[in-house]
Amino acid sequence: MPQTRSPAFTKPKPWTDVAPLLVDVATGRKKADLVVRNGRWVNVHSGEIIDGTDIAIVAGRFAYCGPDASHAIGEATTVVDAGGRYLVPGLCDAHMHVESGMVTVTEFSRAVIPHGTTSMFIDPHEIANVLGLAGVRLMHDEALAMPINVHVQMPSCVPSAPGLENAGAELSPADIAEAMTWENIIGLGEVMNFPGVAANDPTMVAGIAATVKAGKTVGGHYASRDLGLPFHGYVAGGPEDDHEGTCVEDAVARVRQGMKAMLRLGSAWYDVATQIKAMTELGLDSRNFILCTDDSHSGTLVHDGHMDRVVRHAIEQGLKPVTAIQMATINTAQHFRLERDIGSITPGRLADFLIVSDLAALAIDAVYARGVRLASEGRLEIDIPAYDYPDTAKNTVHLGKTLSAQDYDVAAPAGANEVRVRVIGVVENQAPTKALEADLAVRDGFVEMDRAGDVCQIALVERHRGTGGVVNGFVSGFGYTKECAIASTVAHDSHHMIVVGTNKEDMALAANRLGEVGGGVVLFSEGRELALVEMPIAGLMSDERAEIVAGKAAKLTVAMREVGCTLNNAYMQHSLLALVVIPELRISDAGIIDVTKFEKVDLFV
Template sequence: MKVDLLIKDAFVFQTVQRKFSKKQVYIHNGKIYRVSTNQIAELAAYQIIQAENQYLIPGLIDIHMHIESSMIPPETFSEWALMYGVTTVVADAHEIANVFGLDGIKNFFNVDTKLDIFQAIPSSVPSTRPDLETTGGLIGVAEVAEMLKWSKVICLGEAMDFRGISYEPDSLIQQIIRHCQENRITMPLEGHIPKIYDQELADFLASGITSDHTHQFPNHLLEKIEAGLFIQFQKKSITPENMKVMMNENLAEFACLITDDVMADDLLKGHLDGNVRLAISCGLSPEVAIYMATYTPARRMSLNDRGMIAPGKQADLVLLNNVETFEISTVFKKGIKIEKAKNKSDNKRSFPAEYYQSVHGRKLTREDFDIRVFSDASSVLVRAITKEVLGTFTDIEEVEFPVKEGKVKLDLNRYCYLYVQERYGKTDNLARSLIKQPLSKKGAIATTWAHDHHNLMMMGNDPLSIQKAHERIHQLQGGYVVVQEGQVVAECPLPLAGILSQEPLEVIGQQLQQVRHAMQQLGYENANEIMSFSTLSLPVSPAYKVTDKGLMDTKRQTFLPLFIDEGAKK
């Protein structure tokens, strides 16, 4: 017999033993045909790759991620992810769903890709409830029922509404969970469980959710795994402290590595492969890191035809020059070598016309950005958000400001305005709030890439700059804009649904890098400027965020007045 390909003399990853052994790997019709210690005389090959001193591992599998976070459609993402050894993903498209609902999901995935893209049903569109945030789309039980019929759907995407899941048996998310349990009994139910422990964790897990990908901490890691959760480590949770717990307690069976979100400029440098390298540098052995990026995610999602190198498995493979540094030499998808991603700007597929005109809402004037007080007080006590420098969690403080001519006079060297305007043309809500010390120079930042509702969020210490950023976002029909001293200094247009671009990744990545730099020049501090700013509007992230409906205590899902004195509020 003659097979398509023989990869000869590689150190092949032995999943069962978590070690490498020199083997011969025969590939035929896109699958692994035979793995043997010695070359088999009866098996000839049309092509032979001599891989001596190289390491052969299964293709990387990312089971919790959002393609839209890279700000590109699936066809562009496919080329780049494959180049980094990622051969399978499970994509939760709740970003496009928040803008255009089920129709958005259908149009987004209406394309063939070399990358295997399985789908998670977006369970939280909106992330909470329509009375707490306005979205363009809604995923209810009827939409879930339709998606359950799709062959590529293999799990329920991250369920995020803590109160609805834990304490409201008739909530929409509970109805969705029950429908999945009744109609797809074995389907994994994915969770979003930040800083929830003890009794609250038990209340949450009573729903049947069995995974968590949010920020993990070493003192609670074992508690979550012993409670039955499969842990998915995104970048910010891949720390020496967490990896030490994983190694010392031998917990690899109960966890995997994922990306969740990879920005466009970061995708130019890597994807899940970067998190594998990080895990190794933080103390995971290379063998355990590979195991948690291939086999455990495949098993979690019942992808039984991949995740290990064995007969009958799909020939999704990665050759490494160095296993310690995870240096990728060659990637194979179904036994075919993957070429480098190309910088293409032509042959863009067409989306419906309304997808390019999705940013609505009235034009705001200078006066819209004032915070007015309706009392005779000479000063007013207000609530202001405080944020982390390293993460996305927030808190709140009470601060007193003077009032002049009925307007709050901020200390603009220490506080900024933060606004969220509904952009779907449904309510034209404009929520006003304050945030402490995000900028040190005069300017503003605005975006429609505002999790997860993707309304128009604006922040700044100069109302004229905020107005300029607002105007520019409307002109671009979505994206990121940074304004300094009234002048646009950086922008990343996202005209497709207000969250995506069809330009080449190199172009988007450069634009986004310029936005990051401009944010830094204004004095905005965070390890991930884009994600930290965009999640200031995410009402399922601890602890205080802003939607178009107002300032929210996200755990209690209650709105807080901006003014402590009820008589002063608008």
């Protein structure tokens, strides 16, 4: 597949190509393209803030960082007075999924650049579960066209749990080995099949080995609470980081075993405050901790921020500002073996930096990448041309039939007036769920929901092969008080369709509506459509501007509250109900899955 790179942005030259020029500018023999004077240098290598610093930039890289860059100023040099403000390295998101923003790589970049993000490490395993290797290549090539550094991790587990779900595509060890030869693949994406790694599953072993042989980083995902022998086996199997920790014990265990603990603050995952105590209270070395977002939807990006939001949050938890910035810059760069290119304001590195007026509040006045100002005062100053996704990436929702209310009937055992069922329990602001049980009434042979008890119905509708298959179950925690249903073709990780509702007629309307528009998320109540976010690209991403998508997502949030849901970022919780690699209980196209045992279980207890 040919690569497409926007003519508006040129790829930075390797350091080896421009090193003599950098030396000439540093010594005054040649002049810089840009000089920023009178800054307070946030040096993430030494941990210092150095007043009265000038930086000189040429060919998109730092050439000189010191007390006086007047020797590098010529007639054609642009000079910027920092006025005593802080010079901060561009922020890095160490682990994230662009698709969770409901937008493309281009629109995600447009949204986060004003917030100071200049490097992202993306794992496109969402599109991989729908379109396979071709989908990964599409996002890989789009990433190359960006004016910031968007590195791609090759998805490791598609499907995430073989035998427990069936995705729209599969990736083999041979696919992983091929991807390791691509220009912009930085490593292996989160290895979610942690039982497979601990059991020496040949597919897992081969994929990890191909990555290590290529000299690239192996991403981790250990979602179990068991820190015994399975955890030790997983670490021995090769993963080098993990973002699934939720408590201080998780962070400590990972760092002690030589992993990098990635602390995430996404739209719905609040795992920084609990784990940061490993540094603030236990005194562990901050060099082994990295900040990331994992999943941020468009509303968060547009209104609340991206990595700047995470760094501020870390500072609020008691970290020194410089330490928090290190965890979002140099620590990330070193982990991915990119310290020579990104992560600090030092000679030879790409000139990705921020001008910040308040360090603790991380008030970003200007954002530069590769020596070019991209944003100031929170506004993007450049245009990034839209990336044209082919028709093969669209029209991916195949239901096989028009769904009806009867498709959501749950037949009770013969003669039963009441049944005990397994219920997926939503945990606010965390990815894990609870394995609950509930006693439900039976009417006319079918199991009833219990709206008063906050037990409504969940269904997984097969959407890749048009089988017409529907798996039904029950979920608690959303708090819906009205007749309603929400359907989404974003259903991590296999991305079938998840429908949750208190009314079967609305559930059918919602599912059929997404079939009409080619995917997305929609909310119906009492037969009326209250909100819709269309996502025609693989049923995962919109082809509209981030601001438009954020507006539609905000309308969805309001509509969900109107029908009784008060959870923070409830849509994100909804989208993970089929994620069969995070405990405790999930739903897949294979049935109800107990993720603590990694096995299918019966709906009835």
